[in-house]
Structure formats: C-alpha cells, structure tokens
Amino acid sequence: MTNINLPGPGPADLLARHPLLQGLPSGMAPEVAADLLRGASPLRAEAGQVLFGEGDEALHYLLIESGQAEVVRYGYNGDERVFRVFEPGQLMAEAAMFMPHGRYPMQARARSALLGWRLSRRSLHDACRRWPDLALKLLAALSKGLYDQVNKVDWMTSSSAPERLANYLMGLHERQGAMVTLPLNQRQLAAHLGIRAETLSRLLNDWQTQGYISGKRRQWAVHDPAHLARLATTAKRPF
Known part of the structure; x- marks a missing residue:
C-alpha cells in the first residue's frame, strides 16, 4: 500500500x-x-x-x-x-x-x-x-x-440450502435490482452459505431450468423474486 x-x-x-x-x-x-x-x-x-x-x-x-x-x-x-x-x-x-x-x-x-x-x-x-x-x-x-x-447462526443451523440461497439472492436483489452480481465466486459462496459446492451448483441449475433465475458464474438475472422471497421468509425476524 x-x-x-x-x-x-x-x-x-x-x-x-x-x-x-x-x-x-x-x-x-x-x-x-x-x-x-x-x-x-x-x-x-x-x-x-x-x-x-x-x-x-x-x-x-x-x-x-x-x-x-x-x-x-x-x-x-x-x-x-x-x-x-x-x-x-x-x-x-x-x-x-x-x-x-x-x-x-x-x-x-x-x-x-x-x-x-x-x-x-x-x-x-x-x-x-x-x-x-x-x-x-x-x-x-x-x-x-x-x-x-x-x-x-440461528438461521444457518435451522434453514435448508434452498432457503439460504434464496435469502442471499434476495438480499442482492434488494440492493442491486433484477440483475445481480455475486460478490463471491461459487466456491466461496457455498462456504459462506454452509453448503456443499455441488449443492449450490445443482440449485442454480435447477432454478435456471424452472425459470426463477438465469445467468452463469457471477452474473444472474432474478426472474421470479416472489418465489425466492417465499423461500427466504423464514430468515426474516420481527425486530
């Protein structure tokens, strides 16, 4: 420096x-x-x-x-x-x-x-x-x-892999809009979410097939934020 x-x-x-x-x-x-x-x-x-x-x-x-x-x-x-x-x-x-x-x-x-x-x-x-x-x-x-x-910690120990990923993507969606850029590569993101890299890759592929999202690597478009928001609701606390 x-x-x-x-x-x-x-x-x-x-x-x-x-x-x-x-x-x-x-x-x-x-x-x-x-x-x-x-x-x-x-x-x-x-x-x-x-x-x-x-x-x-x-x-x-x-x-x-x-x-x-x-x-x-x-x-x-x-x-x-x-x-x-x-x-x-x-x-x-x-x-x-x-x-x-x-x-x-x-x-x-x-x-x-x-x-x-x-x-x-x-x-x-x-x-x-x-x-x-x-x-x-x-x-x-x-x-x-x-x-x-x-x-x-509470969320990570009680949530499923889809809920964690949906919550993460919705946080990016709120800050960045429909087009989101992942700040982490997929291996780092899997570690951050406490899931296996293979599980993350499968979820992204499945959601892309179902039309919820589209993209690759770090660039993704969120097409169905309502579906992801429903998955992520258990991460929301009243205060």
Whole structure:
C-alpha cells in the first residue's frame, strides 16, 4: 500500500454520510469527523493486495472510498472463507480497534483496485472519550452486528440450502435490482452459505431450468423474486 493524495470526495465527506455520524446533535458531526481523521493517511491497493493480516497489530481501521475489500480466514485444511465484502462508504475493522488482544481477527485484502483511508485506533479511542454520543452510536452499531451474527447462526443451523440461497439472492436483489452480481465466486459462496459446492451448483441449475433465475458464474438475472422471497421468509425476524 502506498500513501498518496487521492481524488474524490475525501474522508470528511465520506464520514459525514456514514451512519455513525448521522443523527448526532446539530453541529457536532464536523468536529467528530475532524477528531476521527486525526492521524489518518490515504491508501491505494491493487486487486488481491493484503491490507492487513490475521494476527497483525490492529493500529488502523479503514474507510473505503472506491473499490471493494473483503475479510477472509483460512481453515486448518487451507480452505478460504470470505466473511464479508465491504463497499465504498463503509468502515472496515472498527470493531477490531476495541479487541482486548489488540490484533486483527481476520485477514483483509482488496477485491479490486481500492482507494481509501487508514484511520487511527488512538484517534477513535480519544474521540469516543470526548464525544459520548459517538461512543453510544458506535456501541449500538457493534451491538447490531453481534445481533445479526446471532441471527445468522440461528438461521444457518435451522434453514435448508434452498432457503439460504434464496435469502442471499434476495438480499442482492434488494440492493442491486433484477440483475445481480455475486460478490463471491461459487466456491466461496457455498462456504459462506454452509453448503456443499455441488449443492449450490445443482440449485442454480435447477432454478435456471424452472425459470426463477438465469445467468452463469457471477452474473444472474432474478426472474421470479416472489418465489425466492417465499423461500427466504423464514430468515426474516420481527425486530
């Protein structure tokens, strides 16, 4: 990664649009953003470049300006599992800034050419001490992340392979529209959904034959969202 001057909106504008700073008392957001950006540095990474390694000292979290990044772990057998893909405007690894062991729990790398910003752990801690409203917003976001993971574990242990795939595709459909691009290759997606790669391939082929979807590799068109939504309903919780 190389420090450079980046084009584009800049980190202050990106932070101003982030949910962490939305809803703060009037006039507070610019000062909070300035505190969070103290000691920040720009970065550029090429596709596949490691941004930080599992077990590295967690000194920075990242703000994505353009491109995509992902967090991955490798199993004892060497299999790679992608846990999450990060998009422009999102913060990455902010939870790691508060872990007692002070290390990144996963590896992060750029999925594509990436522009972003490294934000300092120390500045985040200082800003939380100075701005209790920021600390509460951050705590709420981290709590929601934990709640989402609890729901995901529950869903993964009680759902069928078709329900999991339908829920995943409907999430993409809501964000991208009728034409969806899978952020993971099919082997990674199978691991993410906790199903066999052969099962995923069979489901995609069967649904394509039945006219629910069409496409190949990472590009798919959703033709019958109502059918997929019915399959995915058990993933929806009332709160």
